[in-house]
Amino acid sequence: xxxxxxxxxxxxxxxxxxxxxxxxxxxxxxxxxxxxxxxxxxxxxxxxxxxxxxxxxxxxxxxxxxxxxxxxxxxxxxxxxxxxxxxxxxxxxxxxxxxxxxxxxxxxxxxxxxxxxxxxxxxxx
Numbered sequence: 001x002x003x004x005x006x007x008x009x010x011x012x013x014x015x016x017x018x019x020x021x022x023x024x025x026x027x028x029x030x031x032x033x034x035x036x037x038x039x040x041x042x043x044x045x046x047x048x049x050x051x052x053x054x055x056x057x058x059x060x061x062x063x064x065x066x067x068x069x070x071x072x073x074x075x076x077x078x079x080x081x082x083x084x085x086x087x088x089x090x091x092x093x094x095x096x097x098x099x100x101x102x103x104x105x106x107x108x109x110x111x112x113x114x115x116x117x118x119x120x121x122x123x124x125x
Contacts, residue, residue, distance in 0.1 A: 002026035002100050002114050009093060009119030012085055016123070020080040022095030022116055028076055029101040029108060036069060036080045038091035038121075048093070051078060062088075085123045094118040 008020040035050035049069040068081040097114040
């Protein structure tokens with residue numbers, strides 16, 4: 001019932017910018033927090049940025065000052081503005097919603113650990 005769909009990846013030269021989007025859909029009642037993760041080849045997935053329902057943000061150290069996470073007023077779409085990109089930012093970026101409240105018929109239910117399909121970001125040197 002709940003899906004996350006990302007868009008906005010691509011190929012960019014070092015120093016360039018990209019903006020990723022992640023839209024959550026379904027009979028959503030609320031999403032408390034959402035985050036962006038990335039996984040580079042041969043490396044573990046890491047949390048890059050997160051944003052709460054109230055707009056509080058947090059960033060992984062290497063992207064602070066370069067990446068900005070935001071969300072729409074409906075709070076079900078988030079963005080990741082990536083500036084001054086570096087080759088080491090190359091990875092598959094995925095959005096995540098750890099906890100989602102949604103309606104199934106007339107019942108309120110909780111769902112956990114939703115992920116988007118991922119979008120490739122490649123930064124050339």
